[in-house]
Amino acid sequence: xxxxxxxxxxxxxxxxxxxxxxxxxxxxxxxxxxxxxxxxxxxxxxxxxxxxxxxxxxxxxxxxxxxxxxxxxxxxxxxxxxxxxxxxxxxxxxxxxxxxxxxxxxxxxxxxxxxxxxxxxxxxxxxxxxxxxxxxxxxxxxxxxxxxxxxxxxxxxxxxxxxxxxxxxxxxxxxxxxxxxxxxxxxxxxxxxxxxxxxxxxxxxxxxxxxxxxxxxxxxxxxxxxxxxxxxxxxxxxxxxxxxxxxxxxxxxxxxxxxxxxxxxxxxxxxxxxxxxxxxxxxxxxxxxxxxxxxxxxxxxxxxxxxxxxxxxxxxxxxxxxxxxxxxxxxxxxxxxxxxxxxxxxxxxxxxxxxx
Amino acid sequence: xxxxxxxxxxxxxxxxxxxxxxxxxxxxxxxxxxxxxxxxxxxxxxxxxxxxxxxxxxxxxxxxxxxxxxxxxxxxxxxxxxxxxxxxxxxxxxxxxxxxxxxxxxxxxxxxxxxxxxxxxxxxxxxxxxxxxxxxxxxxxxxxxxxxxxxxxxxxxxxxxxxxxxxxxxxxxxxxxxxxxxxxxxxxxxxxxxxxxxxxxxxxxxxxxxxxxxxxxxxxxxxxxxxxxxxxxxxxxxxxxxxxxxxxxxxxxxxxxxxxxxxxxxxxxxxxxxxxxxxxxxxxxxxxxxxxxxxxxxxxxxxxxxxxxxxxxxxxxxxxxxxxxxxxxxxxxxxxxxxx
Numbered sequence: 001x002x003x004x005x006x007x008x009x010x011x012x013x014x015x016x017x018x019x020x021x022x023x024x025x026x027x028x029x030x031x032x033x034x035x036x037x038x039x040x041x042x043x044x045x046x047x048x049x050x051x052x053x054x055x056x057x058x059x060x061x062x063x064x065x066x067x068x069x070x071x072x073x074x075x076x077x078x079x080x081x082x083x084x085x086x087x088x089x090x091x092x093x094x095x096x097x098x099x100x101x102x103x104x105x106x107x108x109x110x111x112x113x114x115x116x117x118x119x120x121x122x123x124x125x126x127x128x129x130x131x132x133x134x135x136x137x138x139x140x141x142x143x144x145x146x147x148x149x150x151x152x153x154x155x156x157x158x159x160x161x162x163x164x165x166x167x168x169x170x171x172x173x174x175x176x177x178x179x180x181x182x183x184x185x186x187x188x189x190x191x192x193x194x195x196x197x198x199x200x201x202x203x204x205x206x207x208x209x210x211x212x213x214x215x216x217x218x219x220x221x222x223x224x225x226x227x228x229x230x231x232x233x234x235x236x237x238x239x240x241x242x243x244x245x246x247x248x249x250x251x252x253x254x255x256x257x258x259x260x261x262x263x264x265x266x267x268x269x270x271x272x273x274x275x276x277x278x279x280x281x282x283x284x285x286x287x288x289x290x291x292x293x294x295x296x297x298x299x300x301x302x303x304x305x306x307x308x309x310x311x312x313x314x315x316x317x318x319x320x321x322x323x324x325x326x327x328x329x330x331x332x333x334x335x336x337x338x339x340x341x342x343x344x345x346x347x348x349x350x351x352x353x354x355x356x
Numbered sequence: 357x358x359x360x361x362x363x364x365x366x367x368x369x370x371x372x373x374x375x376x377x378x379x380x381x382x383x384x385x386x387x388x389x390x391x392x393x394x395x396x397x398x399x400x401x402x403x404x405x406x407x408x409x410x411x412x413x414x415x416x417x418x419x420x421x422x423x424x425x426x427x428x429x430x431x432x433x434x435x436x437x438x439x440x441x442x443x444x445x446x447x448x449x450x451x452x453x454x455x456x457x458x459x460x461x462x463x464x465x466x467x468x469x470x471x472x473x474x475x476x477x478x479x480x481x482x483x484x485x486x487x488x489x490x491x492x493x494x495x496x497x498x499x500x501x502x503x504x505x506x507x508x509x510x511x512x513x514x515x516x517x518x519x520x521x522x523x524x525x526x527x528x529x530x531x532x533x534x535x536x537x538x539x540x541x542x543x544x545x546x547x548x549x550x551x552x553x554x555x556x557x558x559x560x561x562x563x564x565x566x567x568x569x570x571x572x573x574x575x576x577x578x579x580x581x582x583x584x585x586x587x588x589x590x591x592x593x594x595x596x597x598x599x600x601x602x603x604x605x606x607x608x609x610x611x612x613x614x615x616x617x618x619x620x621x622x623x624x625x626x627x628x629x630x631x632x633x634x635x636x637x638x639x640x641x642x643x644x645x646x647x648x649x650x651x652x653x654x655x656x657x658x659x660x661x662x663x664x665x666x667x668x669x670x671x672x673x674x675x676x677x678x679x680x681x682x683x684x685x686x687x688x689x690x691x692x693x694x695x696x
Contacts, residue, residue: 053587077593084591090449090584092638096361101580105593112577112641118362135361137637157593 001065002026003192004050004080004161009059011042011049020046021217023059027209029160030297032187032345033194034203034224037213038237043196046213047163050194051082063161077105081154083164086146091138095149098138099125102156117156124155128182144175151182155191162186164195168202180206184347188297200228200241204254208345212236225341226334234262250288250350254341278332282356285340289323289349297346302327305339363580363639365646373649380653381427384660385419392419426553426663427656428562433550433614434624434655436565438647439572440607441625442632446640447603448511449583454625455611458511459518461622463492464615466522469529469542471616478560482616486564489612492518493604547671548619550659561617568610569648571602576644579603583638621655621673623680628654634687 009023019042027033037043048054050061052068061068068076081102093101102124103117113121125131130148133141138149147167154162164183168176184206187193197203203210203224210227212220214236220227233241233256240262246253287298302309311328329336333355340353360366365373386392392415400419403410410416441454448458455461467488471481500514526546533539572579578599581592589596614621632646658679662672 048587051591053590073590073595074593077591082587082591084585084588088585089588092449092583093580094361094637094639097363097580097637097639100362101584101592104578104581107577109578109594110574112364113362135359154591 002062003029003064004194005062005065006050007059007062009046009049009056009061011045011054011057013045018217020049020213021219023211023219023221025209025211025221027161027192027194029192030187030190031192031209032183032207033192033209033211034207034228035194035196035211035213036198036200036203036228036236038215041213041215041236042217043213044165046211047082047165047194047196051080051163052076074105077159078157079159080161080163081157081159083147083150083154083162083167085165085169086143086150087170089138089146089150091146094135094137095130095141095145095152096121096125096134098149099152099156102153105157120158121152121156124152128152128155142175144171144178147171147175147179148182151179155186159191161192161194164193166196166198169198176202181347184345188294188347200233200256201254203228204243204256204341206345208342223338223341225338228256238262251344252340252352253344278334280331281333281336283329283336283340283353285327285329285343285351285353287325287327287343287349287351289325291348292321292323294346294349295323298325298343298349301339301342301346305329305335305342307331308335308339359637359642363637363641365636365642369642369646373645377431377649377652377656380656381431384427384430384656385423387660387664388418388423389664390414390418425555425558426550426659429550429553429558429617430655430659431652432558432562432565433618433621434628434651434653435569435648436610436614436651437621437624438628438632438651438654439569439644440610442629442640442643442647443572443579443582443603443607444625445629446579446582446638447600447607450511451630452512452626453515454629455607455615456620456622456625457519458515459492459496459522460489460608460611461615461620462519462522462526464489464612465546465620466492466525466529467612468616469526469546472542472545473529473533473538478557482560482613485616486609486612488522489615490605490608492522493608495521497604544671545619548621548673548676549662549669549671550618551663551669552618557617561613564613565610568606568613571606572644573648575599575602576640579640579644580638619671619673621676623673623676623684624651624655627676627680627684630684631687 004027006023006025009020010018011020012018023046025033035043035046045054049056052061063071063079099121100113100117103113103120107113107117125134128148128151130145130152133145133149138146168179171179180202183193183195207224210224212227212232220232230241230243233239238261239258240260241256241258243254243256246255308329308331309327310330313326315324317324343351382394382397385397386394396415397419400410400416404420437455444453444455444458445451464485467484468481471484476484496515496518500511530539530542533542581589581594581596581599582603628651629643629647632643632650636642636646658675659672662670662675
């Protein structure tokens, strides 16, 4: 059973077109799901329906198999937390008081935060590296800092699912990284993250799963590598884009470059090109773990793709306390790419794949 | 006396907030046409508490029958108006939302004026005030809060509209009133004054104000959720509609009770909460008790001035505006504004 699932969700605003049609998604603990789509395709609407802030016209959201609408609000919001867009957030309190508000569902109507609540708030802020902001009023900090405070507020509820509405919009380069890194780190600790984004590259670099919405209400859901493709980007956004790879010392990262607005006739083409990626090939993946913290995540990924493995070698380097893992694989190119992508999402490790 | 991180008041502030109204009240009990020293005031109070009579019957009557009910009323009205002003500001996430700007006060005043016109007794006048005050705030809410709740000016603009609508209705009541007896009563009453205070009026209006203030004190941490945007508020896991509903009903009831007991006393609901926000930040854990205490003290001071500056009594709303406006401008310029 999935942690969070949407079953054939559909939605239209009053007197408006059907903006969400038959949405089906599944999210497991520790997964990151990116929701992509052009302006007006219903990204925020999807999140709001999913959390029952708007009501699905048909279909439903399930948390651990239970319809979200039948879960009392105080229970639901201990398991799920929402990070609104920074520009629609209330900013009258200090950062610390804002984070404390995240504890609301655990604090009685006639009581104030306890020492325990304070400790949780302090711990969350410390973990996100924003303790120095604690006593500053939220209207006096930068947009990136405010976004981190809002994430901290959500995390103060100690949720299993974090829903973020365009967390990296309106932020500069560095702050985007800070926010995305924070999300990646939370996911590595087992929190399921669902975020809206305008950047296909962020989906490829951060999310294991993706949901792409088009303006006509259609949607594609699946592994990010199979959803965020040049073809799908062209159909959903009407943009000709190239997906390339950038090699860093640690990693190979996918990137998306928009090269032009695609022509009308091209955009209307609907046929899916036949994939030539099911050909069986050989490959090897080498992983260097900079600490032992991520061993579980790596092993989990290998277990899931066990059928590809033909050889595996693990070498602890005792002096530096680092680990090197090397695996040999044989299987469909698309599967190997999916595994390689999956490993690439894990923080604090270096991963590279060599193809035959 | 620096601010605490959790938004609670430090021990020193708690002491100040509790003691200050009592000091103000005891000093005010001694001020007036007949000057009474604090020592004598203490003697009278001690005697009264013990159920005995004081040495001088004149002093006892002045303190216990004339000044004390009036000071209790000032205390309640000041605390009530400023705490409901604080609640309205947070509810509408708008620094200018107060009982005056939302039309509640005008609505309640209209209700009370109508009650006087129809010759109702005190209970009737209070009920009319309460009903019309609630009606006015409901109209303002309907007119001003749509999809875009964050729009600062919307709610205040519609409050001004509703307020002027009810002001017009008040004028209509005056127009219709009997010029010999009712019109002066209504006009004088509208100017605001605490001179009608006696234990009977108090016993009618006080319970509502006390209940409202106690309620706000109890839910004061949760009131921190009021200024949040709709989605944020829902995601807190708290029943935000219930919280908003309780807040608006309680704040309206308190305001209407104040207005029916002493007319339209402006400025308190705007000035005092802002002063508290400037001192303590926006956390309701501290600004609710601070508003209650400072509101009471402010009102005691203003009312004492109103009855003792000149031989004839000055309507208290004239004084609140004359003290309030410049004081407020100074505060605003010093602190560089505010955010809610």
